[in-house]
Amino acid sequence: MTHDTGTRIVGSLRSEDGSGVVRMEDLFATDADDLWTALTEPRRLAAWLAEVDGDLHLGGTFQAVFTSSWEGPGRVDVCEPARRLLVTMNPGLPDETVIEALLTPEDGGTRLVIEERGLPLSEYSKHGAGWQAHVEDLIAHLDGRDRTPWRDRWAQLAPHYAELARTQG
Numbered sequence: 001m002t003h004d005t006g007t008r009i010v011g012s013l014r015s016e017d018g019s020g021v022v023r024m025e026d027l028f029a030t031d032a033d034d035l036w037t038a039l040t041e042p043r044r045l046a047a048w049l050a051e052v053d054g055d056l057h058l059g060g061t062f063q064a065v066f067t068s069s070w071e072g073p074g075r076v077d078v079c080e081p082a083r084r085l086l087v088t089m090n091p092g093l094p095d096e097t098v099i100e101a102l103l104t105p106e107d108g109g110t111r112l113v114i115e116e117r118g119l120p121l122s123e124y125s126k127h128g129a130g131w132q133a134h135v136e137d138l139i140a141h142l143d144g145r146d147r148t149p150w151r152d153r154w155a156q157l158a159p160h161y162a163e164l165a166r167t168q169g
Contacts, residue, residue: 020124
């Protein structure tokens with residue numbers, strides 16, 4: 001399972017209940033346990049997505065600083081090891097979103113689906129480009145490579161996701 005990150009788009013966009021939903025889906029050449037620790041172990045998570053500090057157990061709250069520069073609080077709502085993780089970002093605030101990761105063993109690897117729900121429709125294409133850049137950084141982390149400059153990759157992907165958003169309307 002090689003990943004060509006040139007112009008390959010792994011995400012999709014949709015609206016749901018008046019909000020935007022970003023969905024990333026890809027097959028990774030690793031087992032669910034390894035992928036799970038990349039999603040939940042602070043040291044590994046910091047290598048590709050965000051530095052987190054706080055209580056990372058079910059019901060716990062944490063602070064996150066994403067490689068995209070977004071900062072804010074989060075809460076762990078569902079934690080089913082190597083299967084499903086659901087966190088609420090900015091819980092209780094007007095810009096609250098939910099991020100869900102689902103892991104499914106498949107073809108000797110693991111299929112990962114990440115969705116962020118509750119995004120403003122005016123911005124969900126930007127989040128789509130951002131999430132793809134994050135997923136590509138996850139691929140680099142799993143391959144033992146350094147992540148790419150996030151903003152540069154986001155700028156390359158943004159037009160593709162803007163077009164996806166236009167075709168959704």
